[in-house]
Amino acid sequence: MSESNTGGSDGKATFTRRRFIIGTVGVSAVAALGGTVVRAPRAVASGPPSGPPTTTLPLPTTTEPEQLLLTWGSDPAREVTVSWSAPGTVAQPAPTLAFSTRPITAHNPGWLIKLPDPKPLDVTQRYGEAASVSFADGLNGQTTYFYHVQLTALEPGTRYYYQVSDGAAAPSTAGASFETAPHGRAKFRFSSYGDLATPSWDLNTSGNIWHESCDNSWFAVTAIENPGDGKGAPLFHLLNGDLCYANLDVDNAPGVWRDFGNNVARSSAHRPWMPALGNHECEFGVDTMSGHPGSAAGGVAAQAAAGNYWNGPYGFGHYLSRFLLPDNGVTNWDGNRLRGNFYTFQVGTVKFISLDADDIIYQDGAANYVINTANTGPETTTTGAEIPNGTTTYARFYTGGLQLDAKEDSLVPDYASGQPNLQTIWLEGTLAQARRDPSVDMIVVFMHQCAMSTSVPGNGSDLGIRQAWLPLFDKYEVDLVLSGHEHDYERTYPVRGYDAGDFGTVVAPNPGQVKGAAVDTRRPSVVTTEPQAFNGTPAWNTGEGTVYLVLGGGGTNGPTNTYGTDTADDKPQAKVITTRNAVVGTEATGFSKNGADSVEDAPWSAAINPTDAYGYSIFDVDPGQRPGETTITFQYFAIPAVTNEAGSAHDGTTTLPTQPTEKFVFGRRVGRP
Numbered sequence: 001m002s003e004s005n006t007g008g009s010d011g012k013a014t015f016t017r018r019r020f021i022i023g024t025v026g027v028s029a030v031a032a033l034g035g036t037v038v039r040a041p042r043a044v045a046s047g048p049p050s051g052p053p054t055t056t057l058p059l060p061t062t063t064e065p066e067q068l069l070l071t072w073g074s075d076p077a078r079e080v081t082v083s084w085s086a087p088g089t090v091a092q093p094a095p096t097l098a099f100s101t102r103p104i105t106a107h108n109p110g111w112l113i114k115l116p117d118p119k120p121l122d123v124t125q126r127y128g129e130a131a132s133v134s135f136a137d138g139l140n141g142q143t144t145y146f147y148h149v150q151l152t153a154l155e156p157g158t159r160y161y162y163q164v165s166d167g168a169a170a171p172s173t174a175g176a177s178f179e180t181a182p183h184g185r186a187k188f189r190f191s192s193y194g195d196l197a198t199p200s201w202d203l204n205t206s207g208n209i210w211h212e213s214c215d216n217s218w219f220a221v222t223a224i225e226n227p228g229d230g231k232g233a234p235l236f237h238l239l240n241g242d243l244c245y246a247n248l249d250v251d252n253a254p255g256v257w258r259d260f261g262n263n264v265a266r267s268s269a270h271r272p273w274m275p276a277l278g279n280h281e282c283e284f285g286v287d288t289m290s291g292h293p294g295s296a297a298g299g300v301a302a303q304a305a306a307g308n309y310w311n312g313p314y315g316f317g318h319y320l321s322r323f324l325l326p327d328n329g330v331t332n333w334d335g336n337r338l339r340g341n342f343y344t345f346q347v348g349t350v351k352f353i354s355l356d357a358d359d360i361i362y363q364d365g366a367a368n369y370v371i372n373t374a375n376t377g378p379e380t381t382t383t384g385a386e387i388p389n390g391t392t393t394y395a396r397f398y399t400g401g402l403q404l405d406a407k408e409d410s411l412v413p414d415y416a417s418g419q420p421n422l423q424t425i426w427l428e429g430t431l432a433q434a435r436r437d438p439s440v441d442m443i444v445v446f447m448h449q450c451a452m453s454t455s456v457p458g459n460g461s462d463l464g465i466r467q468a469w470l471p472l473f474d475k476y477e478v479d480l481v482l483s484g485h486e487h488d489y490e491r492t493y494p495v496r497g498y499d500a501g502d503f504g505t506v507v508a509p510n511p512g513q514v515k516g517a518a519v520d521t522r523r524p525s526v527v528t529t530e531p532q533a534f535n536g537t538p539a540w541n542t543g544e545g546t547v548y549l550v551l552g553g554g555g556t557n558g559p560t561n562t563y564g565t566d567t568a569d570d571k572p573q574a575k576v577i578t579t580r581n582a583v584v585g586t587e588a589t590g591f592s593k594n595g596a597d598s599v600e601d602a603p604w605s606a607a608i609n610p611t612d613a614y615g616y617s618i619f620d621v622d623p624g625q626r627p628g629e630t631t632i633t634f635q636y637f638a639i640p641a642v643t644n645e646a647g648s649a650h651d652g653t654t655t656l657p658t659q660p661t662e663k664f665v666f667g668r669r670v671g672r673p
């Protein structure tokens with residue numbers, strides 16, 4: 001059950017020299033982390049476990065606060081949401097939050113907010129200013145609790161101290177401090193990666209190894225608190241989906257989420273972490289399922305009608321319980337509010353937009369039970385849920401449909417159906433508003449799956465993103481699009497529009513396709529391959545074309561940093577998913593799932609990193625002197641692979657490079673007089 005077992009390509013790792021191939025430069029020891037109240041991990045096993053547990057492991061029954069998590073509200077200069085949890089399956093007796101602009105002490109108790117009794121996750125309802133949410137995992141039966149306080153009317157650019165308590169007779173507390181975003185045109189730093197996963201056994205709170213556990217996940221968080229250039233931690237972090245891969249551990253998803261929560265809390269207690277939904281946030285159903293969930297025609301509603309049940313709305317129950325994100329105000333056709341599925345916020349002169357590409361991609365979700373062995377029975381979880389062989393979650397069009405617009409070779413909201421795609425409508429409205437707003441210079445989109453990727457063992461480029469959203473990114477001149485999904489690094493040249501014609505070739509046909517046939521991949525069109533210069537640093541003018549960055553090197557156990565080359569012409573080559581990956585077979589024969597169906601030459605690929613799969617990105621925003629002058633200086637720091645924990649090579653240590661492997665300036669005025 002992994003996204004990387006899709007096959008469908010016979011390419012081996014060969015690297016074109018026409019692209020800029022980056023590699024590790026200098027390394028040196030990283031400074032120790034600053035103080036944090038979040039507990040250090042503890043090894044509860046005397047030796048490394050042999051692998052992911054196959055039964056449900058009990059969670060603690062204590063209530064001390066942990067997994068501290070900050071996120072921005074809609075206005076980061078004034079709104080911050082403080083979230084936390086407890087170790088296990090017991091609600092905190094009387095949770096509270098205190099906050100103040102001075103440290104919380106006996107003499108300065110701060111403002112005190114008491115939280116209400118917990119209610120089960122119900123996304124049809126609005127959250128109050130303070131909310132306690134419980135979520136019952138339908139696959140393993142464990143109920144966990146999450147606490148959220150939405151702080152509003154804060155002062156911009158101000159440090160606040162906070163302390164949360166479980167309210168027990170002998171209370172347990174935890175706390176830290178954070179800084180609100182600056183007001184108006186101001187410099188700031190943010191960071192990003194996706195595909196974080198969880199550390200392995202001796203760095204995890206639980207002492208367990210989960211399916212994607214890897215020590216790099218630990219060092220990725222360490223790096224955000226101490227970026228390699230020594231210029232300090234960012235104001236906030238963007239986490240581009242595939243947070244912890246809990247959907248691969250169907251018997252222990254709450255435990256996996258807990259280890260994720262405690263790992264990121266080493267940073268997210270001190271600064272907001274803003275996530276995007278990825279395919280590994282989509283979890284299986286909760287009941288004895290007949291048929292194949294996700295394969296019913298007609299989308300999520302039809303799947304539910306067919307007797308399929310999901311672990312929370314669209315499988316996102318754990319995510320939506322844990323994160324209380326800026327409200328987009330959109331209610332889905334089925335009555336669910338879509339708060340947190342996609343959202344926007346602005347810091348300084350940059351508009352940030354988080355999208356859920358699960359809604360528009362051709363490829364499926366990552367909760368798959370596809371076993372190519374004859375007569376494989378259902379996967380039965382500890383609640384008795386039975387997941388039949390051949391099951392693949394599929395959430396495409398869960399906010400409504402798209403239809404072809406032949407003129408633009410694109411997909412647009414399908415109004416004729418009566419249920420047009422709400423996320424795409426919201427996206428266009430948000431982009432249009434941003435470009436009308438004189439306070440916005442640059443637009444940064446972050447999401448999980450990729451419009452452009454040349455990874456060979458990874459998933460590939462998804463035509464669905466190119467058809468639905470690239471026309472909007474072009475029209476409204478989005479500056480940067482960050483993704484994860486591929487566990488590697490890739491940067492494109494600025495692209496605008498598309499190369500009309502059939503630039504793809506079918507190599508692994510899905511039903512209805514013919515091997516060797518030409519296929520229209522709506523290949524993005526390169527604007528330029530020559531950078532400008534900005535104060536001596538290579539620079540790309542993102543007013544001329546959008547730059548796409550694949551930043552999926554957070555720390556999973558499955559790096560995918562080998563990249564495709566067309567051996568016929570030595571040019572970069574990408575896998576492209578142009579139709580849904582077919583799941584073929586029967587229970588009697590076993591099932592298999594097709595990988596990406598097509599390939600294309602990929603002149604848009606500007607840089608790859610075959611040396612290191614892992615890394616993090618630092619972005620320094622400078623608003624310049626006048627409107628329109630904003631620049632973003634981008635540094636990519638590779639992180640050496642620490643270990644693949646399943647083997648005996650575990651060491652749990654590494655040194656983090658102090659020199660970036662790539663550095664560029666992005667801006668809309670660079671290169672212009």
Ligand SMILES: [Fe+2]
Pocket residue numbers: 003195242280485486487552556
């Ligand atoms: Fe991933």
Ligand SMILES: [Fe+2]
Pocket residue numbers: 003242278279280366448484485486
């Ligand atoms: Fe992914």
